Amino acid sequence: MKPFSSLNRIFSNIPIHAALILLCLLWIVPTLGLFVTSFRPREDVRTSGWWTVFQPRQVVGETEYDTYCASCHGADGKEISAADLSSPELLVDYPRSNRLLTALRKDIDGKPHLSDPALPSNPNKALDTLSKILDYMRSLSSGGTAKERFTLRNYADALVGYKGTQDYLTDCQQGVASALAKFQCNSSDLLNPEGMGRALLNTIMVAVPATILPILLAAFAAYAFTWMDFKGRQLLFIILVGLQIVPLQMTLVPIARLYAQLGMQSTFYGIWLFHTAFGLPYAIFLMSNFLRGLPRELFESAYIDGANHWISFWNMALPLALPAIAALGIFQFLWLWNDFLVAKIFLTTQPVLTVQITNLIDPRGGNWHILTGAAFLSFIIPMLVFFAFQRYFVRGLTAGAVKG
Amino acid sequence: MVPTIMKQGRIAPFLYLLPAMAVITIFIVYPMIETVRLSFTNRYGTGTAASSCLPGNPCWGIFENYRYALTNPEMLTALRNNALWLLLMVPVTVALGLVVAILADRVRYESLAKAVIFMPMAISFIGAGIIWRFMYNIESGGGAQTGLLNAILVGLGLQPVAWLSNPAVNNLALMAVGTWLWAGFCMTILSAAIKGLSVEIIEAAHVDGANGWQTFRNITVPMIWPTILVVTTTMVINILKIFDIVFVMTGGNFGTEVIANRMFKLIVTDLGRSTAIAVLLVVLTIPVMYYNMRRFREEEAMR
C-alpha cells in the first residue's frame, strides 16, 4: 500500500461524510426541537423559538430606562421612596404600558411627569418605549433573578391531564380549589382518566394482547401452510397474504356498526380482535417464509420418532421461529402503540396515548406546552423498544420484502 | 414443498387455520362486502343511493355515491393530491433511502447514521404532527417566529411562509413530513439488499476501472432492482392510503385534502359516500396488488 492511498481515500470520502452528516442533522433537528420545547415554560413556548434557549437572555429596556427614568428614580429605581419603581406592589398597577402612559400623562406637582426628555408624542411610539421600560422595571423588582428557562411542569401537567389556568404543581402548592376538582395532589392523580399516565396503561392494555394474539394465530396458520398438505393450499395462502392490501379504513364502518349492535363499542377485546385481524396477513406471510426456511429433515425425523403435528408445532416450530416472532412482535407492538385511527374509533372511553394527546388539546385549542410533554411521554416506550430491539425490527421489515 | 411423509387428516390443516381465518373473515372479508353494499345506499345506509339525488341535479342513480367520489370538487382535489403524492413523494423517498443506504455503507458510523434516519418510524403520526408544528409555525403579527423554517427565512431577510395554509407550498410541506417518516423504511430494506450483493462483483468492477458512479449505475442498481420495485410498490400502497399526516397537520383544509381523509370525515355524516370512497381506494390499489401477487407467484415458482 502506498502511504498516500489511505489519505487519498479519506479526502475522496469527504463529500460522503458531509452529505450523510447533513442528512442526519436534517432528520434529527425536528425531534430535537420538540425535545427542547417540552422543557420550556408555557409563555416561552408561545413567544419564542426553541433554539433561543441556546442564546443568552437579553435584558431589554435598560437604555430606555436610563433615558427617561434614571435621572429621577435612580438606576435601581429606589431613589424616590414614595414611588419605588422596583417594588412589586407598584408594578401590580401597571401590568401594561398603556396604564403607565395614562399615569404619566397626568401632571406631577403641576408639571408634566416627563419633560426632559418628553415621551414621543405618537402614542404608539410612547407605548413601545414604555413597554420596554416596564420590562426593565420587572427585572429590577425580581432582583435580577432570571425567570426559569427549563421546567418539568409540562410533563407533570401532561401526566395528570391538567387543563387549568396555571399549572398542576403550582395549583397544588397554592391549593387552588377551583382548578383541583379532579385532582387529589397525590400519586393517585397519575391515574386520572384525562392524563397521560392512565393513557399509558390503556395503551399497554391494548398493545400487549393485540401483539401476542395475531402472532399465535399466524403461527398456527403458517405451520399448516408449511408442513401440511391440503387442497387449495397455494390459493388460500395467496388470498390471505393478498388481504394485506385492504386499507383498514375500508372496514371501519361495518365493524363500528357491528360493534354497536353487539354492545362492543369501547371494549378492549373489540380492539384486540380488530388489530389481530389486520396483523394476521403480514404475520402469516412472514412466519410462513421463516418456517419454510427451517431444515425439513428436522421435522421429518421428529415425525418418524412419533411426534405428531401438535407436538412438533409447540416443541419445534415455535421455539425455532423465535427470531421471526421477535421481529413480528416488535413490528406489531410499535404499530399498535402509534395507532390513532383505530383507537379513536373503537376505544373512545379508554383513550390510548395518541388519542389522549389530541384530547389534551383544550376544546378551545391551545395547550401546546402540555402537548410537547405529552408527545415525548408517548415516545419513550417505542423509542426504548426500537433501540433495544432494532436488529429484530429491521429483520422483520426486510424478511417480508427481501427474499432470504 | 411439504414433506410427503408427514401425513395428516383432511381436517387437521383447517383446524390450524381456523382461528386466523375466522378472525380475518369477520374483520376483513365481511366488512369489505358490507362496505361495497353500503356504497350503494344513502347517507344513513337505509335506502338506495338514488334516494340522495336532488331534483334538478346530475344523478347516477344507484351509483350516486360514486358520482360524488369521482366528480365532487373536494374529491377532485383529493384525487389530484394523491396523484401528486405518488408522483413526487414516492420517488424522492425511495431515492433518498437508496442514497442513505449507499452512503452509510461506506462509513464507520453506519449504524448510528441509519438509526437516526430510521428513528421517525418509531414515532406516531400524532407525535410527528406536533414535532413538525415547531418547524412550520408562522407568526403573522409582530412577534418572533416560533417555527424554525420561518425563523431562518426571516433571519435571511425574507418574508415568512405559511407552510401549511399557502396552497402553493402546503402539499410539498406535508410530503416533506412523509419523506421524513418513511425514508428510513426504504433505506433499511435497500440497505439489506446492498449488503446481500457479492463483494467480488463490486471489486471486479473497480479493478476494471469503473468509478463509484459507474459501479452504482451499472452494477448496484440493476442487481437490487427487484428490491427497489418492492420498496416502490409498498410505498405506492402506503401513499394511496395516506391519511394521518394530513389529518394531523391540516385536517385536509387549504387544498391538502386526500382520499382517505375524505373517507374518514364522511364516516359519521354520510355512510354511502364514505364507503364509496373506500371502494374507490381499493380499486386504485388493485393494479399494485395484482403486480405484487404476480411477483409473489413467480418467486414461489422459483423455489
Add this chain to the structure above:
Amino acid sequence: MKNKNKIWLIISVLVIFAMTLAACGAPATPAPTQAPVTTEAPAETQAPVATEAPAETQALAPVIDCMGAAAGDQLNVMYQWSGAEEEKINAIFKPFIDACGVQIVAESTRDAAVLDTKAKSTPPDVLFWPTTAPMTLYTAQLKDLGSLGADAGSYASFWQALGTTGGQWLAAPVKADIKSIIWYSPVQFETFGYSVPATFDELDSLVDRMAADGNIPWSMGFGSDAATGWTGSDFIQDLLLTQQGPDYVMGLIDGSIPYDDAGVVEAYQTYVKWAADPKYTVGGAEGTVNTPFLDAIYKVFSDPPEAMMVKQSGFAGGEIVKQYPSLQYGTDFDFFAFPGAKGMQGGADYMMAFSDTPAVKALVTYLTSAYGAQVWAETGFDLSPNKNAVGKYTDAQLSKKAEALANASGFTPDLGDTIPAPFGEAEWKAIIAAVQGEDIPKALAAAAAAQAEALKQ
C-alpha cells in the same frame, strides 16, 4: 457500534427520570386519609337531607313551591353537563332538593343516540339539551310547560317563540352564553381617544380611524385544528344579524334561504374587506387563516398590543385572565355588544319535560321562577335567560353579559353549531377560501350546494 444505543438509552432514562421527578414533585398528601372519607361519605350526605335542614335553607324554603311533591319523590333528569358544569347545576338544584326533599337522579350524556334510545323506552322526567331539536323530535311526548306551572312572563317573547311548536310551549331556556360581543382594552382605547361604538356605522368608521392612526383594528385567527374556520363563521353571523336580522339567520339554518343569497354575499364582502387586509387585521389574510384563535385573543392584550379589538364569545374573558393573570377586568380588558346587531348570537340549553308528576312541576316552577333565576345568577352558571336574573349576578363580567343579553331584541343559535356537519364543513371551507382571495359567489356556491343537500329532508 453499541454507543448509539447507549446515547439513546441515556436520553430515554433522562426523560423517565424527568417524569418521575415531576410526579414526585406534587405535594404528597398521605393517601390513607383519603380512603375512609370515601367510604363514609354516602351515609354522611344522606343524613342532612332527611333530618337537619340548615338555617339558611329554612329561611329560603318558603320561596320554593313544591307543587305537592312529596319528600322522597324521584326525579330523573338528563343533561350534557359534566365536570365543573355539573357541579354548578348541582348547586342550583340544592335549594330545591332541600326544600322539597325530592331525590334527583341525573344522567349526563352528550350522545344524541343515547337520548333517542331513552326517549323511546324510558324517557327522563326532565331533559336539559343544548338545542331545541328534541322539541321537534318528541313533540307528542313533551308536556306544555305552561300547564306545569312555568312562568312564561319570565322570558322575552323571542325566547318563548324559540321554544314553542304547534302552539305549545315545550322548551324553556335555562342557560345561555353570548357570542355577539367584541373584546377590547378600555385603557388602550383611552390612550388613543377611541370610544365604544354604538352602531355599526360607528364601528365601521372607528375601524377606519384606527387604521388611519397606524393601529391595526382587528385581531383574527381561524386556527382550531379540525374546526378551523369557526371564528370566521361567528363573525359573519354577527354581520348577518346586523345587515339582515335574526329571521334571515334562522332561514339559513332551516334551509329556506340559500347560502349564496345576496345577503350572505354582502356579509362576506364586509368581512373579507377586514379579514384579508393587513391594514385591518394582524397579518392580513395569512394572519387570519393561520393564527390560532386563542393567540388572536392574546394579541389584543399583549404589551404593546398588536391590535385593538377581537370579536370572540364570552369565554374569551376567562382566556385573557388565564394568559395574563395581572390584567383587570374593566380596565385592561372589557367587551361590548356587536354594535347594530339585531339580535344576539349565542348558545343556550333548554329545559323540556317528558312527564307531569308533582316533582316535575316543582322543578319547572322553581327554575322558571324569580327565585330560581336568582340562584342561577348567584351560582354564576353562565347566564340565565330568565328576566329576573338581571342584576342578581355577583360576577361583574356575567352581570354585564346579562345586560347585553337582556337588551338583545332577538336570539339566534350559533349557526355553525346548529347546521348539519357537511353544511358546516362546507361553510368553513367557503370562509377560508373567501379570505384566501377566492371570488365570493364562487366560494359560496359549494356551501349552498352542501346546504341544499344536508337540509333536503
